[in-house]
Amino acid sequence: MSYEFTIIVPVYNEEDNLARVEKELLAYTKIASKPTKILFVNDGSKDKSQQLIEDICTRNDAFFYILFKENRGLSAAIKAGFDHADTPLVGYIDSDLQTAPSDFNLLLEHIKDNALVTGVRANRKDSFVKNMSSKIANGIRRAFTKDGMDDTGCPLKVIRTDYAKRIPMFKGLHRFLPALILLQNGTIKQVPVQHFPRIAGQAKFGLWNRLLGPLMDCFAYLWMKKKYINYEVAKKK
Template identity: 25%
Template sequence: MLPIRGSLSLVLPAYNEAENLEAVVRRSLEVLPSLVEAFEIVIVDDGSRDGTGEIAERLARDDPRVRVVHHPVNRGYGAALRSGFAAAQGDLIMFMDADQQFDPADLAHLAPFVPHADIVAGYRVRRRDPWQRLVYAAIFNVAMRLLFGIAVRDIDCAFKVLRGDLVRAIDLRMNGALVNTELLAKAQRAGATIVEVGVRHYPRLSGEPSGGSLRVILRAMREVAQLWWQLLWYQPPRGVGRGRPQPRSSQVMRAVVLVTLVLSASWWLVRRFFQGNR
């Protein structure tokens, strides 16, 4: 018996990954038959300008298990994932970046937990990124934990397996990099159970990363405010999670605590400043 029963859709969002995409797809086609009963690979070309779309089409012609979704213009990481999720037909949906920083064979580490959890989220055991991105990631994870109560150590790790019906029931709207936060926050509100498993992470050898650019960071900051307001009124689907739904009141309480802490710290700093100038 194979480790994972049923069908799986592997979604690969790709933006200007001409130097990496074919290797990622070939590796996936090599290892997935030994891990899952049936699978498809859904490549989402997010308005690439380097030939990624043409490579994706050739790979789809070579193997019927590969399908391609095209965005005429670059719409963002979240939009690419949402298009891939919409096209996915599997009982399970997995997504992974197409930059060769993950090995699809590590799905074997997640496989034992797939039957028992709604989301099996990878976390990078040793993240192989520049130190600046590691600092951004650490600050981001703490901030998202405080704002949205996401109890996951590596929110943006692009190596996750999700129940297909859960993904299709959640109303995802973020177009940018905050889509992982939105996915986990809304899943928790719906009572989804989440298990974390360590996976390997490799240095990017080809192509240019976009996740740490100033434009992406500013977009993410704007989306944080949008997501917080959206979640305040979000009505999660019922009966799609195995666990206890997270109430809306928990978000309000976290906000009250954060505002209180910020105001208290500001008041303390102001008092110290004026006392020091007397």
């Protein structure tokens, strides 16, 4: 089958969620507005996630996986997905499924005119502390990057693969994907999407890596913005 869209699913110790991930993503592939494949990136899980992933990929032709030798973090998992994507479009969703795969169709409606389309979690179903720390972190990041995005932490995005492969990814900079697309002179758009409570598994981000860590990353982004190389070829033989 000729696929046009790859959905990256980063996984780290999500054995309790993977049966639901299979069910919902398989259902999405049947209603997707573009032919879609699923790429699990197992970030060195220590539970039974890998065996479950291999079983899922054996059962379903459109499901594939990458297994890291050791845990390298969310940014590394997303980058690996970008590096291995072989379709014109790539996106990602968290394996906790706090966002709905069906909402990818909302984002795909706008990708023709943009390099990146990201979800904005409407009516978030998180704790007060998580919501407030996220809101503060987004405000700080927006002040640094001037990207105009309200919710870069939303784990539902679609990106044109040629842009995704040029993103200079570093640990923690998955929060800066819209700003990194702007460095390439790409256009970005945000679209409201659904949000749900986490049903199973453990959240991987606490106050430090949701608020204080991203503040430090803002300075890394500013350094990178100053040093970033971007060019267009006018002519060649």
